[in-house]
Amino acid sequence: MRIPIAVTPGLRWRSRTPTRSGHIDPPNWRPMSEVRIGNGPSTVEGRIQEAEYDRRRREHNVHLQPGMLVVLNRAPYRVVEIRERPDDLWPERFEELWTKALADWRRHGRGEEPQRATWRDRPVNVVVAPDGGGPREHRIGRASYEWAVLPEHYAVCRSCGELPPCREEELDREVGAQLAVSERLMAIPAGNCMGCGEGISHRQKSERFPGxxxxxxxxxxxxxxxxxxxxxxxxxxxxREQWKAQKVPVAAEQAALDLGEGEVL
Ligand SMILES: [Zn+2]
Ligand SMILES: [Zn+2]
Structure with missing residues (x-):
């Protein structure tokens, strides 16, 4: 028996194969020694840790180049070409963002005045092709977008070909979690708390939902x-959320409101 329990919305999908961060503009991270305020680490161990942290960031942030593998819509694509979008061919939404960015800068004046040709959010044409064959696709994206860069050796689901975790795997996991919850709910004796499953004593306050x-x-x-x-x-x-989503007759809803929270039973 399947009980329709609202499931927690899934976390943002990430490829299980670790990816690096691909930047259209050269990644502009600076070593800790340049950005820190005050003194650096005073011990050898501290200095080694800092160097290691810098190294990891340098390796993680790469300059996106044709030939690299990226993730798009959960699928692996190979970058074919990256081209600046001609100035007179900016899509409308980019023109709007640009106008706003310029106005913001004039109002607050932080940093250098943004230039259209180098603005971090300017539109860029990126041509990609599905890895393993298929027609090329033309995308227009913000230059500041961080692409998920796959290594040459990456995992795919043997059953459906998607990058893991694939949609089926996610669904299986969700159904499994639902089943576990259903089984636990089915074992709760009538009259007990539908949450923790324990009994509700006469001295304990409770909430009751009619219907x-x-x-x-x-x-x-x-x-x-x-x-x-x-x-x-x-x-x-x-x-309560599920209960509200149902069409509860007005009288029943009123009765619940009258009972109020923390009714003593
Ligand atoms: Zn699959
Ligand atoms: Zn309880």
Whole structure:
């Protein structure tokens, strides 16, 4: 039995093969010794650590070049060409951003006046081709966009060919997590807290939601109860969201409001 529990939205997808950061303009990181205020590390170990930190940043930030592999829409592409966009062919949204950037600079005057030809957010034409074959694609992107650069040896899902974690894998994981939650919910005895599953004593405050029990449709109406305590609050919030999303009859909703929070049972 599948219980429709709202799942936490997935974190932003990242390729499982570690990527480096590819920059259209030469990466402008500066070593710690140049950016720090005050004295540097006073021990040999501190200086070695700092040198190591600089080295890792230098290796991680690369100047994007044709031939490099990048990730686009979760798929591997090879960069074919990078070209500056002719000045009179800027897309409208870039013109708007440029006008705004210039106005911002005039108002606050931080740093040097931005120049159109070198502005960090200027549009750049990037031609890419799917790695392993397929038609070339023309993209227009901000010069400041950080491309995820794949190494030549990278992993693909044997089943679907996507870069891991592939969509199917993510779905499997989500379904697995849902099943685990469902199983736990199904084991909660009627009358207990639908969050932690423990009993609700007469001295404990609780929150009750009228109407069908959304997490345990097999139980009678009005059995969705939770401890009114901090530890169980996130379950109450999640349930309330789903409960509100249902078409709750006005009378039932009013009844819930009348019961108020922290009703003593
Ligand atoms: Zn797959
Ligand atoms: Zn509880």
């Amino acid at each position: 069908p029990n959304l997490w345990r449709p097999d139980l009678p109406e009005g059995t969705a109860r939770f401890h009114a305590r901090g530890e169980c609050a996130h379950w109450v919030d999640r349930y």
